[in-house]
Amino acid sequence: MLQRISLGSRLALLFAACTAVVSLTAGVLFNRASEAHFLELDQQLLDSKLPTLRDALKDVLTAEQFDARKPALLNELRHSPDLTLQVRSQTGVLWFDSQVPSIPQNGVHAGLHTLTESGVAYRAYTVALYPEKQDSPQLTLLLDITHHQHFLERMQHLIWLTVGLSALATALLGAWAARSGLRPLRKMSEIAASVSASSLTTRLPLDEMPAELAELTQAFNAMLGRLDDGFQRLSAFSADIAHELRTPLSNLLTHTQVTLTLPRDLEAYREALLDNLEELQGMAQMVNDMLYLAKAEHGLLSPSRERLHLAEETDALLEFFLPLAEEAHVQLRRQGDAELAGDRHMLRRALSNLLGNALRFTPAQGQVAVKLESAAQRVRITVENSGQTLPSEVLPRLFDRFYRADPARHEGSSEHAGLGLAITQSIIHAHGGTIRCESQHGMTRFLIELPAGSQ
Structure with missing residues (x-):
């Protein structure tokens, strides 16, 4: 009671x-x-x-x-x-x-x-x-x-x-004083009760709160800020994924309708199905990538730990990308060596995303370089490529989902949906590392720092 x-x-x-x-x-x-x-x-x-x-x-x-x-x-x-x-x-x-x-x-x-x-x-x-x-x-x-x-x-x-x-008398005065003193809490309760998806920008006035409630007010406002940020990200994600799926779905519908307008021979139907399969594979890859990012955001990525020689892993990836590089007249090279304990598959995927991204934006006669360094229980991996310098306002958004520095270049493309760098960042964070991008003087660099760890 x-x-x-x-x-x-x-x-x-x-x-x-x-x-x-x-x-x-x-x-x-x-x-x-x-x-x-x-x-x-x-x-x-x-x-x-x-x-x-x-x-x-x-x-x-x-x-x-x-x-x-x-x-x-x-x-x-x-x-x-x-x-x-x-x-x-x-x-x-x-x-x-x-x-x-x-x-x-x-x-x-x-x-x-x-x-x-x-x-x-x-x-x-x-x-x-x-x-x-x-x-x-x-x-x-x-x-x-x-x-x-x-x-x-x-x-x-x-x-x-x-x-x-x-x-x-003290009970009556105490009840009045307590009611007056607890007015900020009631106001906080009223604001909390009024918060909805359309009013997440509401904040408690910190300067009107007593000193004892200042920390609670800051925490409450910070919570509202996180909710607002999460809701905005969710809304943006819903709009982005709807936009990204609209084009391949529209292509599938249009192509299928055109195919069915007239009787065709078996080979024509086969070619139509192959075209549809390509679009469907792109959409399936996009859905898989989104599921992967959802797991990462909820802390469900659990990388295994095995001792990796990064020089060997990098050389294997460079050999894989060599035909594409030769076709684009781009030089690939690797410098240095390092070892760390990490998930082979996940780290290969992260480096593969960075190399593929670098090859797409490196002009002919350019180069893509991977530098490996070890120092003080930390491993640094640098992936750099020559090419156009990116504006400073673009750099913080490179790791956002569906973001493209040049959206017109890939509009409607399901092959490059703008998820590669977001996945790369999730993998690096799952390993306890950091990743950032620098772009100046015609060189763009992705710098990764990871703990060396132990097996």
């Missing part, structure tokens, strides 16, 4: 409890201090009466001597109506008591103490008549302190009333 109480109610109850404890503690301390103060005043009052009483009972050692001094004693007691006096012999025999009925002797003992008799509270003070004598008669002074007790009782009632009222 406690877990269902609102945060504001919890704070209000805590404020009330703290105030009640503080008020009660202060009241108890004040009550104790008042009692000690009254005790001190009574002690001083009784001590001030002793010299007069001792003077009135001077040289009294026996009952007969006391009877002779009794009129003077009674005359002195008339000046203190709230004071009761008992005189006893050194053996405890009661000689005199100014109060009737008398307070029993078992209720009186030496020193200053408090006793109650017949509903009346007394401060009792028992001392020797002659402190310097061992067999001195005993004086017991009884001061009526009923008015003190009534005052202390009223004070206790006032303390409990104050505790109750202060706790109630």
Whole structure:
């Protein structure tokens, strides 16, 4: 049940409890201090009466001597109506008591103490008549302190009333303060409830938030930013893939419809099917690439780890691309060597994408070079090609899906859908590495850094 109480109610109850404890503690301390103060005043009052009483009972050692001094004693007691006096012999025999009925002797003992008799509270003070004598008669002074007790009782009632009222007032004020203090949280909740696909650009005003909520506000705004970025990427991806699939699908439909308009011989149908197969293979490759990227984005790529000699792997790829390079009159070369622990198939695919991309954009008589370097547990792979310098604003977008630096050159082509560099980046990231592109002075370089790792 406690877990269902609102945060504001919890704070209000805590404020009330703290105030009640503080008020009660202060009241108890004040009550104790008042009692000690009254005790001190009574002690001083009784001590001030002793010299007069001792003077009135001077040289009294026996009952007969006391009877002779009794009129003077009674005359002195008339000046203190709230004071009761008992005189006893050194053996405890009661000689005199100014109060009737008398307070029993078992209720009186030496020193200053408090006793109650017949509903009346007394401060009792028992001392020797002659402190310097061992067999001195005993004086017991009884001061009526009923008015003190009534005052202390009223004070206790006032303390409990104050505790109750202060706790109630603090609870109400605490509820108001908590509600006011939690207003930023309610605003955050309202914004979170209003967030939809069309309002992901909404942000909490950081400058209006208290310092305690600044970090939470930043995290909330960052979450909205990530959601907005993810939604924008998803929307862009949906639009891009629809655009990319529209052209080959349109080609398939048009080609099939044209083929079916007139009766044709077997060879014509065979050629039509072969053309359709080529488009379908391109579309299938695009779908496979998109599935591969989806796995990469969800962290589902788990590269195996085996010791690779990058010089051997690179030479094998260069030999594969050699016929294309010779046809385009482009020179291929490799420099250096390095070793690392990685997935052979995935790294070959990444390097193959980079080499294929470099060959497409390298003019005749140009060159494509692969440089391998090892240093400080890191491996650097550089794939560079000569050709047109890419604009600086293009470089950050090269690894986006379906992005082409020159879209008009490959519009409608399913062979190069703009996914190769995105796949390459996913493979490098899966191996814990980084990849970036530089383009200047007629040279474009892709620089890959990977941890050397261990097998």
